Amino acid sequence: MRNLKTSFREKREALNTRAAKVGGYSFVMSALVLAILIVLNIVVSSLPSTWTHYDISAAQLYSVTSSTKAEVQALTDEVTIYWIVQNGEEDSVIEKLLDVYDSLSGNITVEKINPDVYPTFAEQYTDETVVNNALIVESGERSRYISYDDMYEADYTNYYTSGSAAYSFDGEGEITTAIDYVTREELPILYMLTGHGEADLSDSFAESITKQNIETEEFSLLTVDEIPEDADAILINAPTSDISEEEADMLIEYLDGGGKLFVLSGPQEDDEMANLHSVLEHYGVSVEEGIVVEGSRDNYAFDYPYILLPELGDSDITSELSENNNYVIVSIAQGLTINETSDDVMVTSLLDTSTESFSKVAGYSLTTYDMEDGDIGGPFSVAVSVEDSESGGMLVYISSDEMMEETYIAYSSGANSDFVMNAVSWLIGETDAISIRSKSMSYNYLTISSAQAGMIKMFLIGVIPLVYLVFGLEEVFRRRREHT
Secondary structure, eight states, rough: OOHHHHHHHHHHHHSSSSSHHHHHHHHHHHHHHHHHHHHHHHHHHOHHHHHHHHOOOTOOOOOOOOHHHHHHHHSSOOOEEEEOOOOOOOOHHHHHHHHHHHHTTTEEEEEEEEETTTTGGGGGTOOOOOTTEEEEEEEEEEEEEEEEHHHHHEEETTTHSSSEEEEEOOHHHHHHHHHHHHOOSSOOOOEOOOOSSOOOOOHHHHHHHHHHHOOEEEHHHHHHSSSSSOOOOOEEEESSSSHHHHHHHHHHHHTTTOOOOEEEOOOOSSOOOOOHHHHTTTTEEEOOOOOEEEGGGGGGTTTTTEEEEOESSSSSHHHHHHHHTTTOOESSBEEEEEEEOOOTTEEEEEEEEOOOOOOTGGGGOHHHOSSSSSSOOOOOOEEEEEEEEOOOOEEESSSBBTTOOOOHHTTTEEETHHHHHHHHHHTTTTTTTOOOOEESOOOOOOOOOOOHHHHHHIIIIIIHHHHHHHHHHHHHHHHHHHHO
């Protein structure tokens, strides 16, 4: 019994020692710190990904623009984004981007659908072959399918010269415009005039219109008595023959009644387009004969004086392009001259040639790029906007057929497409239309001259070691002085 009491007493005394108290204190503090870390981890894991993830990628692949934030945070409808992907095949870029959307609004829900478990799920939304990491955005009765290839784009424009393609990621643009599409009550309609050899929309043009959630309809002025009432704007795209006087009168009447018209029409070999030009002349803008040639080397591209690099005018259509120092390329254009107009009509030059430009009256039959007798001196405009404050009528006229050709869109790095779509948005009243550029995934290399490389080499090999040597010698001499 005594041995038992002695054992308890010894254990109690051992617990009262300083070492035991320190050990107990350490144990309690460790447990407390561990509990704090667990709670902190739970709290942080529940925070939005925009607070916990920092995007350090060069192209900001996981970040979204202010346009997306404004669109998403203003949502009042419930939106579901279905992510079609097999387990283990998730694309990390898409996954992180979806986390951002999910955290921006409580009205957005992201659901992962495994096609192995639900093989027919996507069939109710699209007829396309669905691959991993495709998306379906749905709200109410509307939905839009986004394929993996829509988000990852490849540009092979320079493949045959450089041997490589340029890749970009357009996940944000596709998702945000899909959200805008499924939550809109009504979509604007762009009517496209036919019957005069109008060109089909290029793939990029058609894709840009779809991306801005604009519906298109074809129609002919020869089969209607008036412009359709639901037309938000009319597009005349690169006609090869002139419209009739009656059609021109209908278009002028439409504009005088507050209509919106967008024309892309350049010089023709056989047809002068007098009736189409009369619509523009109704607002005091005349179309000069011939093809514009630039005399200033700073204002044309690829050693071809007829492939113009015009100056951007001051307008809502051009402001963003000007801020980003983008160049618009206009090939084979006619000169436009702005004359006196009424007080109610405001004509704005959107694209201007230099003072050294002139119009070759010979047109497609020109034999020299030099100015000859009979040629018309510049400068000219090659794109104008017209706004009638009294009627509300609006017109954009670009004096080239090739503005939206794939080649020039690529060479302008998308600036041509942005310019045209800005004009369409301005006409239909969608000034806040979503236009989000894809993000380049190509590496950016630092290019320096031989002289700069020599300076860097001299600094790294010569200057830095010399500085260390001087400091080292100074330290040696200092210590010797202290010992003497």
